Amino acid sequence: MTSPVRLLLADDEHLIRGALAALLGLEDDLVVVAEAATGPEAIAMAIAHRPDVAVLDLQMPGADGVTVATLLRDELPGCRTMIVTGHGRPGHLKRALSAGVRGFVPKTVSAQRLAEIIRTVHAGNRYVDPELASDAIAAGDSPLTAREAEVLELSADGAPVAEIARRASLSPGTVRNYLSSAAAKLGAENRHTAVRLAQAKGWV
């Protein structure tokens, strides 16, 4: 028998992380060698313990799972990464895959299933939850140009156009044009619903 798979677990919810560590530890071919509660901590722990697979939560303080995965790809090429998430948006999956992530699963799977997927990933294969994958395909690519997306994101907190223009170093008129065309592309009647739509698709 080969040596066990060394795991890093990163999740800001101690309850989940601890429970997960306990359950995965029961599998005799898996061993949790490090845990982290924040993005930066995950990176530090990964470098210190050099796990075979890093299981990362998508939403963490400091840096999200995809960001951590991106850094890890450069720092620790031998370490496979996978994302576990509560509510995954289509856009996140795309970002994750281009960051070299090899597994993407929702928290609705069982621990049993997660263990299998960890083995799959460790073997060098990919695994993406079928439902999330079909969502991503259905959502398609963002129809927004770079500036449209940027301006839309800046308008996410409900700031007036003048404020957005200031933050983007653009003319207010230009901002209104971008917002208008972004809303048209998304089929929204105003920029606020446009923001919601884009966020739901994970495009911002």
Added chain:
Amino acid sequence: MTSPVRLLLADDEHLIRGALAALLGLEDDLVVVAEAATGPEAIAMAIAHRPDVAVLDLQMPGADGVTVATLLRDELPGCRTMIVTGHGRPGHLKRALSAGVRGFVPKTVSAQRLAEIIRTVHAGNRYVDPELASDAIAAGDSPLTAREAEVLELSADGAPVAEIARRASLSPGTVRNYLSSAAAKLGAENRHTAVRLAQAKGWV
């Protein structure tokens, strides 16, 4: 020794629920008698299995934890309820307490700690996470009137005033007045930032 505490676990994330069930089951004075993934399912399971303590996630499909707790208080007076949540907003805590919930904890606590709190709650005492409590005190009470809150909530998805008026069966002018006064009370410069603020405080 007394008989073990019978638990109901409700959380839509199978991974967490299963892991939690396993960990809490290790405590020899606790036993998980039922699990549920949705609000309605939690209610049905509670009535069927009559647990001593119901551990409810705040965000679940169908009906949220507080709603479930409210129903349970009437249906199963002998059953203590507690809420476990990822990101608890101040307003939620208030709603939960008035629904008769006896425990309110974030998912950042350890399983060890959760087990102790379950015992505390089962003994008839209350437990509220200190940090969440101080947040709630700092946030204070909502300054909004019932209608202001209602209209603000309807405007949450960015719908235009005409749409909100239709849904609330109010005159557009009235809606604008409510939104205006709500924004003024919250110190926001428009209704969209007002919505964000109110949501952050848990007032909507």
Added chain:
DNA sequence: CGCGGCTTCTGACAAATGTCATGGCGGCGC
């Protein structure tokens, strides 16, 4: 009973926003 607060409405005005046409600039593909 009167006072104050909440609810609901109207009307009017100012400001912000959405829409459209138009134009210049720069890059990319054929």
Added chain:
DNA sequence: GCGCCGCCATGACATTTGTCAGAAGCCGCG
């Protein structure tokens, strides 16, 4: 090189929103 597309801007216009004053009915509290 020419055309297309994205980027940035301006100006004008219609629409939507925000703000304010005023007014009526209802309810609870002292």
